[in-house]
Amino acid sequence: MMRERLDEYLDGGLDSAARREVEALVASDPAASGMLARMKAQRALRGAAWASYLPTAAESKALAERVLAEAYDAPAGHIGYWVRRGAAVAAAALIVVGTFAAGRMSVTPQIVKQVETQTVYQVAYTEMGEPQVREFATMQERDNFVQDLEQRGGTEIAYLTPPGQL
DSSP: OHHHHHHHHHHTOSOHHHHHHHHHHHHHOHHHHHHHHHHHHHHHHHHHHHHTTSOOHHHHHHHHHHHHHHHHHSOOTTOOHHHHHHHHHHHHHHHHHHHHHHSOOOOOHHHHHHHHHSOOEEEEEEETTEEEEEEESSHHHHHHHHHHHHHHOSOOEEEEOOTTOO
């Protein structure tokens, strides 16, 4: 029950009275304070991991330019100039939005082939308070690394879903 309440608190979904109640609980209970700190760290790690999948501005711009160039060069028959232009802009906008929603889709075919044939295991963790993401070729390497982190202690760890298995 406490975890759900802290989630609502972090999401900003509590009214002022409930928020004050949670803040009083966190101030008086070390377990609740520790759980809140871990939840904040985990959210930061997940944010850093997801941000790594977003395309850069240059990738998005290159994709939009490629789509527009292909749309202008395609035979249009009796379709007017403004209809072609509008369709090209709409197609480019859909592709850019789709790229942001699905992650990096503007990679070269060679990289896509590598990702399809090789699973990459990722671990997100904190090191000296900074979120880090590390990739491993095998699950065994990942588990050994996590075991070392756990032995050191004081590190938040999150396993990430391998690409293609969302």
